[in-house]
Amino acid sequence: MSIEIERKFLVRGTAWKVPGQGAAIRQGYLSAHPDRTVRVRIEGVAATLTIKGRSRGAVRGEWEYPIPLQDAEALLNGLCERPLIEKTRYRVVHAGMTWEVDEFFGDNLGLVVAEIELSSEDQAFAKPDWAGEEVTHDSRYFNSSLQAHPYTQW
Secondary structure, three states, X not given: OEEEEEEEEEEOOOOOOOOOOOEEEEEEEEEEEOOEEEEEEEEOOEEEXXXXXXXXXXXXXXXXXXXXXXXXXXXXXXXXXXOOEEEEEEXXXXXXXXXXXXXXXXXXXXXXEEEEEOOOOOOOOOOOOOEEEEOOOOHHHOHHHHHHOOHHHO
């Protein structure tokens, strides 16, 4: 089992954005239960199936497997809950660490969040100026929650 330790922040401004460097992501959920989420994602030409356990603070179990692109398309188009999550992901290096900044579209248009994966819950990191309020513990910002309760409907 893999463990994911991640902190999430709202993003201010556009100083983080590197034009042309983002990757389009389409993802959907086969299960969005708080105890277990099952996600299908296509990023570029790579597809994955990811299973995550319940979050305990910034930590949760995570299992991720590559799947054929054709299978991912079929799952997204036929079995995943609606609306699908549409976003562009930017990988931004700050102070030697990679931040993943997600700019959402579709039903979550206007939302931009940044995540940093850590090796321990107490790992120190430099927070960039564009990283605003921390929302790690606010379940509204989980992608699985954004599918059920899109940002544009808050």
